[in-house]
Amino acid sequence: MEIILPKFGLFFWTVVIFLTFFLILRKVAWKPILRALQEREQEIEARLQAAAEAQKKMEQITQQNEKMLQEALLAKEKILKEAQELKAQIENQARQEARLLAEKMRKETLQEVEQIKKSLKDEIKKEVVEMSFYVAEKILSRELRNKKTHDSYVEALISDLQLNPKRVTG
Amino acid sequence: MYSWIQRLYIFLLLVITSFPLKASDDTNSEKFDISATLFHHVLETHDWHVADIPLGGGEYLSITIPLPWLVYNPQKKTIDFFFLLGHSEKEKNQIAQQKGYVLHHEKLYIRNENVLSPDGKPLPEFEKEVEKIGAVWKPKKGSHRVIEQDGTLIALSDELIDLSPSKTVLHMLLVGILLLIIFSKIAKEYQINKDKPPKGLQSMFEPVIIFIRDEVAKPNLGNRYEAFLPYLLTLFFFIWFSNLLGLLPLSSNIMGNISVTAALATLSLILTNINGSKDYWKHIFWFPGVSLPMKFLMLPVELIGIITKPFSLMIRLFANISAGHFMVLSLISLIFLIGKNGTSAGGTIGGILLAIPFTLFIYCLEFLVAILQAYIFTLLTCVFIGQAMASHEEHH
Amino acid sequence: MLPETVVLGEMAIDKMGAAIGAGLAALAAGIGIGRLAAASVESIARQPEASADVRGAMILMAAFVEGVALFGEVICLLIALL
Incomplete structure (x- = not known):
């Protein structure tokens, strides 16, 4: 019978002990533990979120890098192409210039040759003239003994010279 | 190294084999009285009986270990x-x-002088009752009865309020101190071990705490769970540790005292009703959705319902x-029953062989x-608490 | 005081009643919890993803069934002890 009847003393002490330890434990244990657990959970959540964000960012960066690489490749090709073009242009130009130069040189050479030819011609003319003079002198010196013929002849020569210079130079 | 299961087995074996020693308290008597042994072990006592060494x-x-008595005497108004x-x-x-009390069947009573005349004879109005052993009467205050002690009749009054810190109270205090030591240590570990995985005691109790929070408090209490969580955790660990301590030999049966569970249930009752929405x-008081006579019919049912819930707890x-x-005690008593209280060796061994496996099973x-x-x-x-706090829809 | 124990031969009939009552309470609780467990296991088998919820509800309901049985047992204990 006694077993089923609550006793006031034990009831009272149970309430007192339970509530006392509840109040102490709440202050000393539960609040710090629960706070620590909550903080840790929040931290884990925050870190997971941060990790996800970092991954996202990483992916973005990788994408960007790839894009940049692609762009760089394109740029390289472009530059190469341009360089090739430039090279070709330069070559062309150089060739052209060379050709022009060659032409010019040829012209100059031709001119010089022409000049030399001219001067040679002049000299030859001179020579011819001198030789002609000489010959003429020789002839004249023999002919001039005869004054009359001599004069006429000189005159004839002169007129001939004036009238037909081509014949003299040619 | 033993595995944990081996350790558990050894522990259980030690626990169980130490029980017969404890049950041997009562071997003095010729016949083994199971009922007396059981109740002696289960009820609260005013001393801590450790062992009897033959x-x-x-x-x-x-x-x-003697424990003190603390009583309030309403006749003298003293503690x-x-x-x-x-x-x-x-x-x-x-x-x-000598102190004016009578100890009768481990319970303290006031020696009722009020019914006695100065010469020790019962007063005329009580004469009839005091002459019969076991008579109980209720004059004005308390309950009075007559017992025979040492050949004389004594009138007892149970007006006395017993506030003694009994063995159960002592063990409850022990449980509380154990809780305090363990959980304040864990709380400190959380400070030291910040940003580190839990270890030791911390990792042992953390899942339990989280279980109480996430599986017990959150689904039932909604967003107000945080306010109740310390109470629920204290309640859970207090009951659990008390039960575990009760399984140890030499300790007392804390939650097997109806006064203790009544106290906890009363606290639940108070907590439920002060948080009622x-x-x-x-x-x-006014059950919605039913006809008027039904409303009056439901009132006592619901009022009783307030009490029955914590009562069932x-x-x-x-x-x-x-x-x-x-x-456990009955099975162990089997040893003394079959063994004729130690006088029959064969019976004792047979009883041990029979009782130990069963006891082990019950212990697990x-x-x-x-x-x-x-x-x-x-x-x-x-x-x-959750039901009391919730705002019901009108469809009930 | 309650009437003295009725004795039938060597047996006390009130204790017999208490023992039978205790047995019946245990029987009823056994049937109740058995049905409950059967239904819970079935529903867990049908919907394994809801096993946590079902288990929680099962424990709660088992506690109620057991509570009623324990009332019976306590009353039987009272009869036996009085």
């Missing part, structure tokens, strides 16, 4: 605090009688834990029951 020749050295030191109830009673009270915990203790079950009952008490408290 000295040979039927003599025993009884190792007992008395004293020890009753003695080997037998008779010796203790002699000390009690408007709808909760409306459901009790009280009975459930008390009965489960007591039943476990009764089972009791370890489960210890945590299960703590869980159920906490969960149901939580459910009741």
Whole structure:
């Protein structure tokens, strides 16, 4: 019978002990533990979120890098192409210039040759003239003994010279 | 190194084999009285009986830690605090009688002088009652009865309020201190081990704390769970640790005392009703959605319902834990029954062979029951509070 | 005081009643919890993803069933002890 009847003393002490330890434990244990657990959970959540964000960012960066690489490749090709073009242009130009130069040189050479030819011609003319003079002198010196013929002849020569210079130079 | 299961087995074996030693308290008597042994172990006592060491020749050295009595005497309006030191109830009673009390079946009564005339004879109005042993009467205050002690008739009054820190109270205090040590240590570890995975005690109890928070408090209490969580955690661990301590030899059966479970259930009752929402009270006093006569019919039903819920909490915990203790003690008593209280060696060995496996089984079950009952008490408290707090829809 | 124990031969009939009552309470609780467990296991088998919820509800309901049985047991204990 006694077993089923609550006793006031034990009831009272149970309430007192339970509530006392509840109040102490709440202050000393539960609040710090629960706070620590909550903080840790929040931290884990925050870190997971941060990790996800970092991954996202990483992916973005990788994408960007790839894009940049692609762009760089394109740029390289472009530059190469341009360089090739430039090279070709330069070559062309150089060739052209060379050709022009060659032409010019040829012209100059031709001119010089022409000049030399001219001067040679002049000299030859001179020579011819001198030789002609000489010959003429020789002839004249023999002919001039005869004054009359001599004069006429000189005159004839002169007129001939004036009238037909081509014949003299040619 | 032993594996944990081996350790558990050894522990259980040690626990169980130490029980017969304890049950041997009562070997003095010729016939083994199961009922007396069971109740002696289950009920609260005012001393902590550790062991009886046989000295040979039927003599025993009884190792007992005496616990104080603390009683309020309404006749004298005093609070008395004293020890009753003695080997037998008779010796203790002699000390009690000097202080005006009578110790009868481990319970203290006031020696009722009010019914006696100065010469020690009963007053005329009580004469009739006082002459008959076992007579009970209720004059004005308290209950009075007559017993025979040492050949004389004594009138007792149970007006006395016993506030003694008994063995159960002492063990409850022990449980509280144990909780305080363990959980304040864990709380400190959380400070030290910040940003590190839990270890040791911390990792042992963290899942339990999280379980109580996420599986018990959150689903039932909604967003107000944080305010109740410390209470629920204290309740759970208090009951669990008490049950576990109760399984140890030399300790007392804490949650198997109806006073203890009644106290916890009362706290649940108070907590449920002070957090009752408007709808909760409306459901009790003016049940919605039924006809007018039904409303009046529902009122007493609902009013009784307030009490029956914590009442079932009280009975459930008390009965489960007591039943476990009764089972274990009954099985161990089998040894003394079959062994004819130690006089038959064959019977004793047979009894041991029979009782130990059964006891082991019941013990394993009791370890489960210890945590299960703590869980159920906490969960149901939580459910009741949650139901009281919730605003019901009108479809009921 | 309650009437003295009725004795039938060597047996006390009130204790017999208490024992029978205790047995019946245990029987009823056994049937109740058995049905409950059967239904819970079935529903867990049907919907394994809801096993946590079902288990929680099962424990709660088992506690109620057991509570009623324990009332019976306590009353039987009272009869036996009085």
